[in-house]
Amino acid sequence: MAGSCLAERLSHYVHLSAGEQEALDRLEEQERSFRRGAVIIRENEVLRELFIVRSGWLHSSLVLGNGSRQIMRFHFKGDVLGLPLLAFTDSPETVTAVTDVVLCPFPRERVATLIADHPRLAALLIAFAIASRVSLADRLASIGRTSARARVSSLLCEIYGALKILGLAENRVVQLPLTQEEIGDATGLTAVHVNRMMRSLVEDGLIERQGGQLRILDEARLCADANFTDRSALETSWMPPPR
Amino acid sequence: MAGSCLAERLSHYVHLSAGEQEALDRLEEQERSFRRGAVIIRENEVLRELFIVRSGWLHSSLVLGNGSRQIMRFHFKGDVLGLPLLAFTDSPETVTAVTDVVLCPFPRERVATLIADHPRLAALLIAFAIASRVSLADRLASIGRTSARARVSSLLCEIYGALKILGLAENRVVQLPLTQEEIGDATGLTAVHVNRMMRSLVEDGLIERQGGQLRILDEARLCADANFTDRSALETSWMPPPR
DNA sequence: CGCACCTTTGAATGAGATCAAAGATGGTGG
DNA sequence: CCACCATCTTTGATCTCATTCAAAGGTGCG
Numbered sequence: 001m002a003g004s005c006l007a008e009r010l011s012h013y014v015h016l017s018a019g020e021q022e023a024l025d026r027l028e029e030q031e032r033s034f035r036r037g038a039v040i041i042r043e044n045e046v047l048r049e050l051f052i053v054r055s056g057w058l059h060s061s062l063v064l065g066n067g068s069r070q071i072m073r074f075h076f077k078g079d080v081l082g083l084p085l086l087a088f089t090d091s092p093e094t095v096t097a098v099t100d101v102v103l104c105p106f107p108r109e110r111v112a113t114l115i116a117d118h119p120r121l122a123a124l125l126i127a128f129a130i131a132s133r134v135s136l137a138d139r140l141a142s143i144g145r146t147s148a149r150a151r152v153s154s155l156l157c158e159i160y161g162a163l164k165i166l167g168l169a170e171n172r173v174v175q176l177p178l179t180q181e182e183i184g185d186a187t188g189l190t191a192v193h194v195n196r197m198m199r200s201l202v203e204d205g206l207i208e209r210q211g212g213q214l215r216i217l218d219e220a221r222l223c224a225d226a227n228f229t230d231r232s233a234l235e236t237s238w239m240p241p242p243r
Numbered sequence: 244m245a246g247s248c249l250a251e252r253l254s255h256y257v258h259l260s261a262g263e264q265e266a267l268d269r270l271e272e273q274e275r276s277f278r279r280g281a282v283i284i285r286e287n288e289v290l291r292e293l294f295i296v297r298s299g300w301l302h303s304s305l306v307l308g309n310g311s312r313q314i315m316r317f318h319f320k321g322d323v324l325g326l327p328l329l330a331f332t333d334s335p336e337t338v339t340a341v342t343d344v345v346l347c348p349f350p351r352e353r354v355a356t357l358i359a360d361h362p363r364l365a366a367l368l369i370a371f372a373i374a375s376r377v378s379l380a381d382r383l384a385s386i387g388r389t390s391a392r393a394r395v396s397s398l399l400c401e402i403y404g405a406l407k408i409l410g411l412a413e414n415r416v417v418q419l420p421l422t423q424e425e426i427g428d429a430t431g432l433t434a435v436h437v438n439r440m441m442r443s444l445v446e447d448g449l450i451e452r453q454g455g456q457l458r459i460l461d462e463a464r465l466c467a468d469a470n471f472t473d474r475s476a477l478e479t480s481w482m483p484p485p486r
Numbered sequence: 487c488g489c490a491c492c493t494t495t496g497a498a499t500g501a502g503a504t505c506a507a508a509g510a511t512g513g514t515g516g
Numbered sequence: 517c518c519a520c521c522a523t524c525t526t527t528g529a530t531c532t533c534a535t536t537c538a539a540a541g542g543t544g545c546g
């Protein structure tokens with residue numbers, strides 16, 4: 001087992017102290033594997049623990065009374081799952097493994113000690129929660145106010161950006177293990193229409209596809225058409241000193 | 244000037260210690276007034292401070308390249324504005340006063356001391372950030388996957404719920420100082436279509452309107468039709484002890 | 487090799503947008 | 517206190533983008 005995935009993620013933004021590093025490592029002492037399709041957290045069920053993603057893709061979604069599903073976001077290596085446990089007893093969303101995944105579960109009380117012992121990690125947690133809210137807001141604007149084609153483009157930009165940071169994009173190519181139905185559920189479209197939009201992006205030379213592969217041919221134009229804003233830079237200068 | 248609005252909000256969830264109370268009071272030492280329509284925070288501008296809402300309504304929004312606008316959420320008494328300052332240097336959103344408002348500005352560094360001195364307040368901040376993300380997620384599902392009528396209903400439920408908690412709903416009546424264009428920008432619809440949906444809600448006996456007043460006649464059905472979930476209860480049992 | 491599941495394509499339908507214009511409302515200044 | 521103008525609401529007609537329905541290819545796993 002390598003170092004903590006969460007620590008690795010955080011160290012993109014700050015230089016972690018030994019104490020912080022150690023506290024984070026302890027969150028990932030356990031490991032649990034799930035098969036693709038497995039439901040990790042179920043909507044309305046009592047939440048028991050949080051997870052850090054070690055490998056694989058997941059998504060969190062919400063199912064409405066009419067049977068349709070909205071995917072809120074995708075989760076990658078270093079993401080924390082089950083954060084709603086810090087605000088609610090029952091899960092407001094379902095978390096599903098898109099690929100086979102390895103997760104590190106840890107109890108909620110660990111967060112309390114973490115916050116009390118390491119104020120800067122508390123600040124980072126706050127910053128991440130806010131950043132994730134902002135990125136949901138971007139998605140909201142995309143779905144509420146742009147065309148189907150722009151919505152699909154925007155999602156591709158978002159996913160490509162996340163994977164690039166994780167070093168999972170080589171030569172403008174990423175693995176895209178999503179069905180068109182899942183892309184539809186994330187963008188508020190039907191699978192059929194997602195198909196048409198993807199083909200139109202291919203025809204216009206913006207992307208290429210083969211198998212589960214996606215190649216981004218013209219990232220600049222794709223992002224511009226989609227009104228996509230990169231939010232990966234985080235502000236940390238205000239945070240309290242490390243302990 | 245009465246006690247801190249933020250402290251009042253938080254004390255719905257926990258019993259604040261004297262130290263916590265005092266620290267929160269200090270955030271609201273200053274006061275600044277704005278007229279209806281004033282832009283408090285402008286998208287892409289450098290953020291300078293945070294604000295606590297003392298009175299009035301505001302909304303935060305995003306303007307897209309095509310000129311259309313998406314309103315992300317509305318802000319009421321006790322809300323904190325400018326939280327993105329804790330994660331970004333430039334504001335990702337515009338905050339506009341819907342009515343005349345009174346705000347209490349405070350510098351970002353205060354948050355750092357607050358977190359370091361009062362871990363439970365840090366935990367509350369985290370919980371609030373997460374709750375606000377979840378409520379955005381609910382909105383996302385509403386806009387992505389439900390009919391125009393359900394979207395409008397959902398927004399009304401959300402606003403009515405927030406005002407009820409603040410004691411601003413009397414006899415099922417609330418002030419609704421929004422234009423139909425603003426409601427459209429919040430729900431991803433055109434003003435014209437919002438009008439039709441509102442009238443249809445009136446015809447079906449779910450709501451009544453006169454002037455800037457809104458009366459909720461059948462909250463249960465309105466929420467059910469809209470697939471609205473109340474998320475006002477917050478989980479605090481895991482939080483570190485107060486200082 | 488066969489069976490799920492996914493992608494692709496076409497045609498018909500429909501929800502919401504757009505365009506246009508007539509009432510209501512309310513704030514402001516004379 | 518009233519008249520006027522800007523803004524907001526309401527209504528109708530038409531149009532369009534995305535959905536729905538249907539069915540034919542692909543793909544990969546067991």
